[in-house]
Amino acid sequence: MTQQINISQIKGRVTRNKIYKGIFILAISLAMLALATLLYRILSQGLGYLSIDFLKNYPAPYIEEAGIFAGLMGSVFMMCITAPVSIILGVSTALYLEEYATQNRFTRFIQVNVQNLAGIPSIVFGLLGLTLFVYLLAMGYTLIAGALTMSLLVLPVIVVASQEAIRSVPKEIREASIAMGATKWQTIWRIVLPASIPGIITGAILALSRAIGETAPPLIIVGAAAAIYTIPDSFLSKYTVMPIQIYSWTARPQEEWQFVAAAGIIVLLAILLCMNAVAVWIRNKFQKRY
Template identity: 85%
Template sequence: MHTNNTSKLKNRVILNKLFKLLFIFATSIALLFLGVLIYRILSQGLDYLTIDFLKNYPAPYIEEAGIFAGLMGSLFMIAITAPVAIILGVSTAIYLEEYAKQNKFTRFIQVNVQNLAGVPSIVFGLLGLTFFVYMLELGYTLIAGALTMSLLVLPVIVVAAQEAIRSVPKELRDASIGMGATKWQTIWRIVLPASIPGILTGSILALSRAIGETAPLIIVGAAAAIYTIPDSIFSKYTVMPMQIWSWTSRPQEEWQYVAAAGIIVLLIILLCMNAIAVWIRNKFQNRY
């Protein structure tokens, strides 16, 4: 009997080591390809990443081309997309987790929200074209693009917010209500502050996806090249992914290097967004 237990223990140790090696190998492969990609982008784009590149508008000549219009367009779009998507997403999650009765209809809504999180982005582009551009007659404007991107990231934010709210211990709610607080006071003062780290993580990841999307914006009319920045929500606009896509579609090899410089700018913005999310998440996690 003792021999069998020893044999089983040895087999488990060997199996554990095999899986550990497998995971290390898989991680190494992923990091290798990521490193090659980053090296290629940096080696091609760093020489073109200058102050003039950041402040110039698109131009037909490589030495005069810049990403300023796309950079400002992306920032303006996210400035509209973020509050719309986060407010709607968190509100929906609060209703589903705290107020809605768990029945077939609620489960139907939750299943569809989760399914929408995996729908191809171009489908949301078609929805935005139909609803915002044609039905609401917003035209090919910044607000139409931003609302379309809000629809794109909304399911992801809802799911992330639901998980964050669900992870708040029930004892915190019971203690708050036991002290005489109303349900809404408990949600506002206890549940939301405790779930902010998870909500922010999901929201930032969703917005990172939005700032790098191209397909929906092509459908709702983002320009490939524009020589002004938006002065209102009804202005024409372009975004960094559209500008980069425009450069990569040109036949001259030098335009690929200009596109690499644009990708570096986009990566820096994404890294900054994620760094801010991590900082805020850690700040609020220390409270609970």
């Protein structure tokens, strides 16, 4: 009797496993179909307008002269500010929370809020950047205000990724270093950080790729221009970025501008794919298993 019950339970589990597997495959298939349809539409519309001139030209009122150079360089200059600010602050925060902070209610409160901030919509960070950097600190609608707003956007993601990378270093390695006479900071600098750098860099690159691709909502608020005919020459310059430029093209009524926007999307996708590929390569190349 007991054996029959066990056999029926096993059959029930196998049946449920097949059902869940079918649901999973169906969901993945629908997602991949939607992605393939989107990519086909973008490539079919934008490849004909993608050229060297498109990459070198500034925005123009005529379709055949329009280019994405200003947005491309604006994104590059913005990342030159956002990357060091967010990585330094994010890694420092993660080190403090994992290595120095005492585990109490206040620390747990900070960690929970950091994790929650990683899922907040980007428009909220745009409003925060408008209030803090544009108005309170009087930076105006400039490149530095936009870059610091992007730093706030990606900072929680970098903190969480850095915490996971630091936490993955075995406790025994720390104890062995201290037993050999090293101080706590020497152990962190020479043992913990080198071992966790692959995970930190991977998380940072993925976070920065999010910043490049999701800049439209927050940067519209902090003053990114729809059309700029020069590249930024200082932190206080006016600026634009690729998502803003693409958004301005899609808002125009002529159908040809939609094809120009598709060409800009192809450029943006290529940059994002390259950044994600670098992140995956770093993870696979330098990740250590203990």
